Amino acid sequence: MEKVLTKMVGVTNSQDISVYTQNGGYQALPKALKMTPDELIQMMKDAGVRGRGGAGFPTGLKWSFLPKDNPKPRYLLCNADESEPGTFKDRVLMEEDPHQVIEGLIISSFAIKANTCYIYIRGEYVRGAHILRKAIDEAYSKGFLGKNILGSGFDLDITVHRGAGAYICGEETGLIESLEGKRGWPRIKPPFPAVYGVFGCPTIVNNVETLVTPVHIINRGIQWWKDNEPKLYCMSGHLNKPGTYEAKIGTNLLTLINEFGGGIRKGRKLKAVIPGGSSVPVLRADECDVNMDFDSLAKVGSALGSAGCMVMDDTTCMVNSLWNLLKFYAHESCGQCTPCREGGHWLEMVLGRIENGRGRHGDLEMMLETANNIAGRTICPLGDALAWPIAGLPDRNKGGDLNGQSFVNKFRDEFEYHINHKKCMTSIPHEWN
Amino acid sequence: MVLEFSPDNKKEVEWLISRYPRKEAAMLPVLHVAQKQFGYISTEAMELVAKTLELPINRVQDVASFYTMYNEKPVGKYHFQVCHTLACSILGASQVVDYLEEKCKVKCGSGISSDGKFTITRVECLGSCGTAPMLQLNEDYHENLTKADIDKLIANCK
Ligand SMILES: Cc1cc2nc3c(=O)[nH]c(=O)nc-3n(C[C@H](O)[C@H](O)[C@H](O)COP(=O)(O)O)c2cc1C
Ligand code: SF4
Ligand code: FES
Numbered sequence: 357m358e359k360v361l362t363k364m365v366g367v368t369n370s371q372d373i374s375v376y377t378q379n380g381g382y383q384a385l386p387k388a389l390k391m392t393p394d395e396l397i398q399m400m401k402d403a404g405v406r407g408r409g410g411a412g413f414p415t416g417l418k419w420s421f422l423p424k425d426n427p428k429p430r431y432l433l434c435n436a437d438e439s440e441p442g443t444f445k446d447r448v449l450m451e452e453d454p455h456q457v458i459e460g461l462i463i464s465s466f467a468i469k470a471n472t473c474y475i476y477i478r479g480e481y482v483r484g485a486h487i488l489r490k491a492i493d494e495a496y497s498k499g500f501l502g503k504n505i506l507g508s509g510f511d512l513d514i515t516v517h518r519g520a521g522a523y524i525c526g527e528e529t530g531l532i533e534s535l536e537g538k539r540g541w542p543r544i545k546p547p548f549p550a551v552y553g554v555f556g557c558p559t560i561v562n563n564v565e566t567l568v569t570p571v572h573i574i575n576r577g578i579q580w581w582k583d584n585e586p587k588l589y590c591m592s593g594h595l596n597k598p599g600t601y602e603a604k605i606g607t608n609l610l611t612l613i614n615e616f617g618g619g620i621r622k623g624r625k626l627k628a629v630i631p632g633g634s635s636v637p638v639l640r641a642d643e644c645d646v647n648m649d650f651d652s653l654a655k656v657g658s659a660l661g662s663a664g665c666m667v668m669d670d671t672t673c674m675v676n677s678l679w680n681l682l683k684f685y686a687h688e689s690c691g692q693c694t695p696c697r698e699g700g701h702w703l704e705m706v707l708g709r710i711e712n713g714r715g716r717h718g719d720l721e722m723m724l725e726t727a728n729n730i731a732g733r734t735i736c737p738l739g740d741a742l743a744w745p746i747a748g749l750p751d752r753n754k755g756g757d758l759n760g761q762s763f764v765n766k767f768r769d770e771f772e773y774h775i776n777h778k779k780c781m782t783s784i785p786h787e788w789n
Numbered sequence: 790m791v792l793e794f795s796p797d798n799k800k801e802v803e804w805l806i807s808r809y810p811r812k813e814a815a816m817l818p819v820l821h822v823a824q825k826q827f828g829y830i831s832t833e834a835m836e837l838v839a840k841t842l843e844l845p846i847n848r849v850q851d852v853a854s855f856y857t858m859y860n861e862k863p864v865g866k867y868h869f870q871v872c873h874t875l876a877c878s879i880l881g882a883s884q885v886v887d888y889l890e891e892k893c894k895v896k897c898g899s900g901i902s903s904d905g906k907f908t909i910t911r912v913e914c915l916g917s918c919g920t921a922p923m924l925q926l927n928e929d930y931h932e933n934l935t936k937a938d939i940d941k942l943i944a945n946c947k
Binding site for chain 2: 664666677684
């Protein structure tokens with residue numbers, strides 16, 4: 357398949373503005389500036405673009421939530437926090453093709469009538485921040501940024517804002533608080549950012565990959581997008597060729613594993629995949645014949661999330677893996693809500709004791725119940741993100757209770773073996789070359 | 790001791806502040822500049838940031854303590870931050886830590902080695918899972934690590 361999002365990866369000096377323009381860059385921008393903002397929002401709706409940051413919310417719809425009569429300035433915030441374990445796609449876009457990102461940001465800002473845009477990039481991406489800053493300087497010098505862009509009368513400033521190590525700043529209102537110079541404590545919604553966002557002004561927060569989509573829809577058309585919708589998949593874990601791969605949305609997970617990812621390393625057997633970043637329910641090997649799009653994954657009780665696929669072979673201990681994830685969530689809880697703060701640490705502790713041969717009968721039921729009591733009862737979705745890997749997604753037919761379909765029940769024999777035998781069923785230790 | 794930004798950093802800080810409608814929004818970037826110059830965020834560094842942004846010091850403390858990248862204490866000249874989250878963990882992150890501890894003669898999470906050179910910390914996913922196991926040495930990522938890579942890295946830590 358022709359590469360669109362990752363076309364520039366591997367091109368020499370792909371970060372330079374001249375190389376980008378020689379390869380067809382900044383051609384969508386003048387076309388966009390001749391459209392009206394409303395036409396651009398309609399275009400995003402017609403194309404059916406859904407957010408790439410995790411929740412899959414329809415982008416055009418989000419943009420149309422901006423109040424028409426609010427006189428305050430508007431802001432576009434590009435979410436480049438990329439901290440969901442298993443996710444590393446935005447980094448590729450920013451480091452290899454920063455001008456594609458900038459072109460997307462200019463078009464998106466114009467569409468939502470924002471004159472200021474911040475790229476909130478995770479603090480550890482020092483290289484990415486540096487490359488973006490340089491590219492932004494180039495764009496200013498060519499008249500793509502600043503006042504009266506390409507004679508259109510539209511003004512835009514973009515600034516790179518570095519985070520400082522906190523997963524919660526990827527949550528859109530945590531991001532907003534952090535950008536304002538505070539702790540990244542998520543806000544209670546409503547009001548939603550579109551109405552009351554950064555500095556109290558109407559604000560749109562979108563993922564990096566989401567914000568490059570208008571470039572390609574303008575260049576190639578809505579029909580092309582619908583027929584070919586490109587998506588980035590982050591393939592990690594026990595693969596022969598892990599990496600970021602561009603494929604048509606809805607590519608089968610087994611194709612991504614076996615063809616793109618080169619199959620399971622050392623000829624071992626596939627055991628499980630977390631398909632959408634660490635927060636989504638795990639799939640057993642026999643559930644992996646699934647198309648990687650929002651609806652197909654929802655049907656099998658998981659989610660596309662951030663499209664971070666963590667692939668595990670038969671050497672992987674599922675108790676240890678879940679413990680690892682809970683350590684992450686307990687560490688990253690911002691501490692505002694009791695269920696998330698206390699529940700996260702408690703679950704981490706119980707998993708630690710099971711892993712270390714001190715598990716008790718009843719621990720598994722208690723974990724499932726605790727997870728169920730956290731999900732849906734917190735200010736932000738980190739509480740859900742912590743509960744879903746343990747106990748699956750909410751079930752509408754059970755009044756929103758979690759359906760139990762994730763680590764604990766799908767690999768129950770392993771958890772029980774740990775408790776009963778005080779040791780691991782998978783006695784092969786993790787390897788390092 | 791009262792700290793001051795170096796002339797270059799002062800310029801950088803002024804530029805950063807100019808990019809926001811409110812001064813305090815420059816908090817994170819200005820703390821980064823402070824950490825780069827002073828190595829960690831001491832009380833004196835917080836005082837400088839507070840003065841620069843015209844904020845009470847407890848606002849700066851509150852923020853600096855929330856974010857893991859701001860060091861509360863001095864770290865070694867070479868700070869190894871090893872990702873230990875799932876994708877790295879199933880590909881040998883703990884063995885990477887063990888090997889570093891042996892080579893650098895300091896335990897992970899226990900401050901600076903006796904020669905003053907090394908600090909080792911475990912950190913959460915660094916967005917580099919496709920090239921696991923990996924670590925960040927000061928500002929740079931090092932990926933697909935082997936023992937030989939680590940030997941080389943340490944040999945370059947002069
Ligand atoms: C705990 C948490 C962490 C998140 N981290 C990120 C992130 O790193 N990057 C991102 O784009 N979205 C992240 N999100 C999702 C954002 O809240 C938001 O939905 C997204 O940026 C919207 O953009 P989109 O509509 O383009 O997907 C996170 C959400 C939660 C609850
Ligand atoms: S759910 Fe957790 S991370 Fe989210 S606001 Fe509450 S305590 Fe903070
Ligand atoms: S799990 Fe180590 S970089 Fe993501």
